[in-house]
Structures are given as structure tokens and as C-alpha cells.
Amino acid sequence: MNTPTLVIEQQFTLWVLYFFSYAFVGWVWESGYVSFKKRQWVNSGFLNGPVIPVYGFSITAVLVLLHPVENNLLLLYLGSAVLITIIEYVTSWLMEKLFHARWWDYSDIPLNFQGRVALPISAFWGVGVVFVVKVVHPVVARFVTHLDVKYGIFAAIVFLAFFMFDFGFTLANVLAMGAATKRIGDAIDQKKQELRDSVDTAAAKLESEHGWLDDYRQHQGDMAKLPNLSWVQRRLLNSFPHLQLHDTKTPPKDIADLAELLKRRRKQGK
Incomplete structure (x- = not known):
């Protein structure tokens, strides 16, 4: 296998593993928060497995698009808040159109837009992403690198296979719901x-x-x-x-x- 192909394969593996790592971190955070409020364990993800894809997309998008400003905390904060707000709005709109349901609603929160996004929530995500990039990501990067070195693209393929099965199974149930x-x-x-x-x-x-x-x-x-x-x-x-x-x-x-x-x-x- 030539060098350019190896580089592409390694980059593909790394970003797939980053996606699933942050989808899992988001699932732990979201499910933990909802479970604490309800005083019982709740899997608050849309899928059945321990991942929430919107978190994976959001953080990987931040890592890719905001890499040039990651050392400027103000720009990182503002860019993260704007980027994740856009992703959250688009995700809410798409899920509502596809499944005829509103899955979350910020209508009771001040300065919201159509109940899909709200300024206080965006401000919170900006702070959260700065924390993730500066504190959590170095730990995740070491874990992902370890998986990449030990299992290579096989790890990415396994995660993707389970994800696609879970997504298809959940989609079939939601469409019939x-x-x-x-x-x-x-x-x-x-x-x-x-x-x-x-x-x-x-x-x-x-x-x-x-x-x-x-x-x-x-x-x-x-x-x-x-x-x-x-x-x-x-x-x-x-x-x-x-x-x-x-x-x-x-x-x-x-x-x-x-x-x-x-x-x-x-x-x-x-």
C-alpha cells in the first residue's frame, strides 16, 4: 500500500474514532443529566446504543473547522457556540420533518428561536466545547491513537457496522411509530x-x-x-x-x- 493511501486510511480511522468517542461522551453526559433529573436511569439517546451522533458531529466539526483558532479562547468560544447552534437547529428541523415529531423544545427558555435553539443554551455549549477541546480532547486523543495503533481501520469498520445496524433498526421503529x-x-x-x-x-x-x-x-x-x-x-x-x-x-x-x-x-x- 503506497504512502498517500496509508495517510488517507489513517485519517479516516482517526476521524471515525473521534466521532464515536465524542458521540459516547455526549451520550454519557445527556443520559446522566436526564437520569439525575428523573431519579432513574434513562438512555436519552435517539439510538439504542451508547452514542448520540449530534455530539460526535458537533465536536468533530469544531476540531476540524476551528483548529486554526483553538489557541484563542474567545474565538474558540464564539465559533463553537455559533457552529453547534447551527448543527442543533438543522438537526432539530430535519428530525421534525422526517419523523413528524419535535424531539426537544426550548420554548420556555428566553431568547429562543422557534424553540429549536436558544441563546443561553448556545452560550453553555460554547463554554462546554472550550472545556472539551482544552481538557477532554487530549485524553480522547491518546485513547483514539491507542485504538488506531492497535487495531487500525478494523476498529473504525466495526464501530461503523454497529452504528449502521443500530441506525437502521431505530429508523424502522420510528417510521412505524x-x-x-x-x-x-x-x-x-x-x-x-x-x-x-x-x-x-x-x-x-x-x-x-x-x-x-x-x-x-x-x-x-x-x-x-x-x-x-x-x-x-x-x-x-x-x-x-x-x-x-x-x-x-x-x-x-x-x-x-x-x-x-x-x-x-x-x-x-x-
């Missing part, structure tokens, strides 16, 4: 309306936190024609606290609660 959640959401809305239109005791039941769900527990036949949600679909409903489904007005938490009840009922019936 819209129709299923709409059916469940419509059923929940209908159940709530039935309780509103019925006697006072039923109306009082509706006012309780999960009165409509208690009614489903008592009338199992109402669930017979509802679709099952896969564990991937149920995980996504629970992992994104600000998820907004465009195909139904029913809150994702209500859909997740009924889906969990459906799973338990059908498991008991086997």
Missing part, C-alpha cells in the same frame, strides 16, 4: 371524552391523574384492538421529556403509560 401512536392517542382521547360525557363519578375519575388509565384497567376489552409498541418506541416516548408528536395531540407520557399497560396485559394473556 407515528401511525401506532396516533391510534393509541385517538383511543385515549376517545376514552377521556367518554368519561366527560358519562356520570359524575366517571367525570371525577377523569379528573384524577390517571383516571382514564384506571378505566382501561377495568375494561380490558377496550385495549384489544390497540397496536403494540416495541420496546424501542416505548423507550423513545419515555426518554425525551419534551417530545411533541405531530400526528396526535395526546401527551407522549399518556401514550407510553397505556402502551406499558398493553404490554403487561398481553404478556399475562400468553
